[in-house]
Amino acid sequence: MLILRRVLLVIVATFLGWRMMSFGISEYYLGRASAGDASAIDRALVWNRRHPDTLYRKSQTIGEEDPTGSSNLLWRSFAENPASSFPLLVLADKAKNAGDRDQADALIRIGAELMPANPTVQILVGNYWATLRNVGAAMTYWSQALVASRQASNKLFPTLLRLAEEPRTIGFFRSLAESPPSWWEGFFRYVTRQAQDLETVRTLYAFRRTTDGPPPTREERDHYTRRLKREGKITEAYLVWVNGLDEVEQAHLGIINNRSFEIEPTNTGFDWHLDRTDRVIVTTATTVGVEGKQALHLTFRRREKPYRHIYQPLFLDPGASYRVTGKVRVDNLDSRGGLKWVVVCQFPTPRVLGESGKFLGSSEWYEFSFRVQVPTDCMVQEIRLVSAGTYGFEHKMTGSIWFDAISMHKVLTPRIEVKSSPPNETSTAEPAGSTTD
Numbered sequence: 001m002l003i004l005r006r007v008l009l010v011i012v013a014t015f016l017g018w019r020m021m022s023f024g025i026s027e028y029y030l031g032r033a034s035a036g037d038a039s040a041i042d043r044a045l046v047w048n049r050r051h052p053d054t055l056y057r058k059s060q061t062i063g064e065e066d067p068t069g070s071s072n073l074l075w076r077s078f079a080e081n082p083a084s085s086f087p088l089l090v091l092a093d094k095a096k097n098a099g100d101r102d103q104a105d106a107l108i109r110i111g112a113e114l115m116p117a118n119p120t121v122q123i124l125v126g127n128y129w130a131t132l133r134n135v136g137a138a139m140t141y142w143s144q145a146l147v148a149s150r151q152a153s154n155k156l157f158p159t160l161l162r163l164a165e166e167p168r169t170i171g172f173f174r175s176l177a178e179s180p181p182s183w184w185e186g187f188f189r190y191v192t193r194q195a196q197d198l199e200t201v202r203t204l205y206a207f208r209r210t211t212d213g214p215p216p217t218r219e220e221r222d223h224y225t226r227r228l229k230r231e232g233k234i235t236e237a238y239l240v241w242v243n244g245l246d247e248v249e250q251a252h253l254g255i256i257n258n259r260s261f262e263i264e265p266t267n268t269g270f271d272w273h274l275d276r277t278d279r280v281i282v283t284t285a286t287t288v289g290v291e292g293k294q295a296l297h298l299t300f301r302r303r304e305k306p307y308r309h310i311y312q313p314l315f316l317d318p319g320a321s322y323r324v325t326g327k328v329r330v331d332n333l334d335s336r337g338g339l340k341w342v343v344v345c346q347f348p349t350p351r352v353l354g355e356s357g358k359f360l361g362s363s364e365w366y367e368f369s370f371r372v373q374v375p376t377d378c379m380v381q382e383i384r385l386v387s388a389g390t391y392g393f394e395h396k397m398t399g400s401i402w403f404d405a406i407s408m409h410k411v412l413t414p415r416i417e418v419k420s421s422p423p424n425e426t427s428t429a430e431p432a433g434s435t436t437d
Contacts (some may be wrong), residue, residue: 337389
């Protein structure tokens with residue numbers, strides 16, 4: 001009895017070893033086939049005639065020559081691995097092309113349900129319904145693919161954009177806007193950058209605003225305002241941004257918003273944008289002498305590149321004059337060039353409209369100011385903190401600096417500006433130079 005048991009164990013072990021070896025060799029030849037060796041598929045089948053992937057690949061190679069044989073191989077592949085949807089998707093296409101819509105629809109639905117989290121399957125199912133012009137069903141499965149994988153956006157966003165640009169199909173996005181899926185924000189950003197017609201962007205944004213679902217996110221509003229600004233729709237962009245502010249943010253509105261940095265900058269719309277860069281730490285913090293609770297604080301750690309990473313888009317009247325005022329404290333800012341605020345026109349002709357004096361060295365808090373004259377054709381402006389100087393050595397910077405109470409006021413009557421000076425006469429920090437309104 002013991003001998004018989006040992007013989008049986010040897011037989012089983014030999015059989016399992018053979019199966020594992022044949023499966024491994026079959027996998028090897030299947031890999032060769034994927035690399036372009038057409039003869040490798042048949043070799044893989046010699047070693048394992050029941051390998052589901054090999055049967056599937058073989059059906060693809062004989063599909064046009066032997067449709068019946070190809071279908072048989074697909075059914076065999078599915079029988080060997082009933083958890084895979086791919087044979088059913090191909091069989092569904094064959095049934096559809098043969099005019100058997102009932103069978104085709106049934107197979108495609110089963111395939112979709114078998115692998116609901118597989119983005120490739122859901123894309124193929126969506127494509128099936130798209131060929132039948134069932135846009136609603138196609139978008140349902142494409143949406144599932146996008147939820148399952150961010151990489152699916154590379155394939156699907158261009159397709160969805162084409163549907164959004166068609167008046168006959170853009171209405172299908174309304175239901176998505178009512179309860180936006182996880183990929184909606186990324187898609188809307190893509191549309192704001194790639195859509196040929198601004199009206200496409202307007203319509204998608206309107207869907208989000210007119211539904212009973214959650215309102216547009218801050219990021220959606222930002223993408224929308226950026227597109228409006230590119231189109232020269234500055235007033236519309238400003239109104240979209242303002243209408244999205246909460247009560248606290250509205251309390252800090254002004255020609256320059258959040259003038260004393262009392263609330264955290266949002267990096268969106270017409271708010272402060274604080275872009276990160278190496279060897280510079282930017283924070284809002286409290287210190288002695290601030291007007292409210294905190295101010296803007298920059299610390300430079302042996303920075304050698306030009307700095308221009310803090311800015312705020314503006315909404316100024318073309319042809320008007322303005323005066324920028326603010327407070328600054330310089331803490332051992334070692335630099336040949338220093339820093340300065342500039343107001344620039346961005347569209348249609350880039351140009352500097354006004355700038356402060358340079359800030360460097362050390363000083364207690366003092367006020368600075370400079371004048372800005374907006375040309376009648378200037379539609380887009382911004383205020384930006386930049387490193388001064390022309391040569392590379394002038395951009396080297398170490399130390400820190402504080403800014404507070406940065407405001408802008410329209411100048412109604414001409415007057416002569418008196419040059420401001422730091423309270424510490426030994427300081428090397430320079431205030432704004434004299435200008436005439």
